Amino acid sequence: MRGIQVKEYVSGPQDLRVTTLPDPVPKPDQYTIRIHSTATNFFDLLQIRGKYQHQPPLPWISGSEFSGVITAVPASSKNPKFAVGDKVFGAAQGGYATLVCATEAQLKPVPKGWGLFEAAGLFVTMPTSYAALVTRAGIKKGDWVLVHAAAGGVGLAAVQIAKAFGATVVATAGTAHKLEVAKRFGADYCIDYKDKDWPLKVKELTPGKKGVDIVYDPVGLIDKSTKCIAWNGRLIVVGFVGGEIEKVAMNKLLLKNISVIGLHWGAYAYNEPEMQQIVWDGLFELMEAKKIRGTNFEDKEYVGLERVGEALQALGGRETWGKVVVKVPQDGQAKL
Numbered sequence: 001m002r003g004i005q006v007k008e009y010v011s012g013p014q015d016l017r018v019t020t021l022p023d024p025v026p027k028p029d030q031y032t033i034r035i036h037s038t039a040t041n042f043f044d045l046l047q048i049r050g051k052y053q054h055q056p057p058l059p060w061i062s063g064s065e066f067s068g069v070i071t072a073v074p075a076s077s078k079n080p081k082f083a084v085g086d087k088v089f090g091a092a093q094g095g096y097a098t099l100v101c102a103t104e105a106q107l108k109p110v111p112k113g114w115g116l117f118e119a120a121g122l123f124v125t126m127p128t129s130y131a132a133l134v135t136r137a138g139i140k141k142g143d144w145v146l147v148h149a150a151a152g153g154v155g156l157a158a159v160q161i162a163k164a165f166g167a168t169v170v171a172t173a174g175t176a177h178k179l180e181v182a183k184r185f186g187a188d189y190c191i192d193y194k195d196k197d198w199p200l201k202v203k204e205l206t207p208g209k210k211g212v213d214i215v216y217d218p219v220g221l222i223d224k225s226t227k228c229i230a231w232n233g234r235l236i237v238v239g240f241v242g243g244e245i246e247k248v249a250m251n252k253l254l255l256k257n258i259s260v261i262g263l264h265w266g267a268y269a270y271n272e273p274e275m276q277q278i279v280w281d282g283l284f285e286l287m288e289a290k291k292i293r294g295t296n297f298e299d300k301e302y303v304g305l306e307r308v309g310e311a312l313q314a315l316g317g318r319e320t321w322g323k324v325v326v327k328v329p330q331d332g333q334a335k336l
Helices: 042-047 122-134 153-164 176-184 198-205 249-256 265-271 272-286 306-316
Strands: 004-006 016-020 032-037 065-072 087-091 099-103 107-109 146-147 169-174 189-192 212-217 229-237 259-262 326-329
Touching: 016 306, 032 087, 042 306, 065 099, 087 122, 122 153, 122 212, 122 229, 122 259, 122 265, 122 272, 146 153, 146 272, 153 169, 153 176, 153 272, 169 176, 169 198, 176 189, 189 198, 259 272, 265 272, 306 326
Parallel strands: 146 169, 146 212, 169 189, 212 229, 229 259
Antiparallel strands: 004 016, 032 065, 032 099, 032 326, 065 087, 087 107
């Protein structure tokens, strides 16, 4: 196979190289998948530098999210969920390659009516946003939802999910183009969060200027969001892409009966595994009804594993929106 192997930590994605490697040998409980598209993530940028919280022993194949076609089923399974030829998407170490091995828990079937390219970036962002808004914040029809960094992968997922549940969405982003993207994916109102008065502008949009009911924050804007949230509002902490971990004065929460809710989707596998299927069932219902769609970056096309470094560079430089997905051509095979 071909893949991007990390033998030693690199200074950045520009140092990544594609090489010919032995085909992966699946463990008894693993499927083998031929990758057709692979998605980039911010944690990939940290991992290749040796700065992520989970570092595989060197050498390892970089990348995680992917979509592709099953080529072999687990040797230990008498009744495998997937068969050879099935189209799947998922996440497992080694996504920047032409072949990858993954367990059943790491895979999902490509939704009906979806293509492999569109499905490649679903495994991390969609359940994160669904679990945050639905499971944790209890979103309902009529809610006003503020989505920060709304043109990012989890942001565009949150915009669509909120709209599917009948909410009114106020989106923030840092450029006019990203605001336009958020609008295209369903946001009702768009505000530049570089404007120092954005909390006031958000509040003025809401009925009676009462503020929003839910704030979805993957950036680190919780403190300022307390200025535009309603009584009994819910602040969802999804991440800190902005870099700093915030400190919020507790009196601000007390004065408005505000709830601060954390969401760590990856930890459900260990702490509440039964919730994973509930979240995915809800997502598949929305996806197959076409109430939500893939958030693939479309301003530029990346084809071939050789373009992964360039794609990661653009992602790290905040030059992209949504999920940046790289197509992996299939030699001698029909394009799916």
